[in-house]
Amino acid sequence: MSAQDRTRRVDSLGRVVLPADLRHALGIREGDVLDVSVHDGNLVLSRHEPMCVFCGGRDDLRKHVGRSVCPACVSALNAEQ
Numbered sequence: 876m877s878a879q880d881r882t883r884r885v886d887s888l889g890r891v892v893l894p895a896d897l898r899h900a901l902g903i904r905e906g907d908v909l910d911v912s913v914h915d916g917n918l919v920l921s922r923h924e925p926m927c928v929f930c931g932g933r934d935d936l937r938k939h940v941g942r943s944v945c946p947a948c949v950s951a952l953n954a955e956q
């Protein structure tokens with residue numbers, strides 16, 4: 876597939892269909908969550924990885940009021956109470 880075959884038009888709601896071959900190659904399935912960011916003026920989609928809402932840590936996350944929080948931040952929160 877050439878780069879031109881992957882040209883997609885943005886619809887009125889800002890949606891774009893990801894090419895099926897790329898979805899299959901990258902293991903992206905319906906319902907997966909992707910992060911959208913901008914790097915050097917380019918739109919970048921990347922697999923969403925949960926992180927602590929306070930420090931950005933990614934290890935041993937726990938849910939607190941529906942948000943991901945790492946153990947260190949849980950301890951800090953408990954120490955403030």
Ligand SMILES: [Zn+2]
Pocket residue numbers: 927928929930931932944945946947948949
């Ligand atoms: Zn944290």
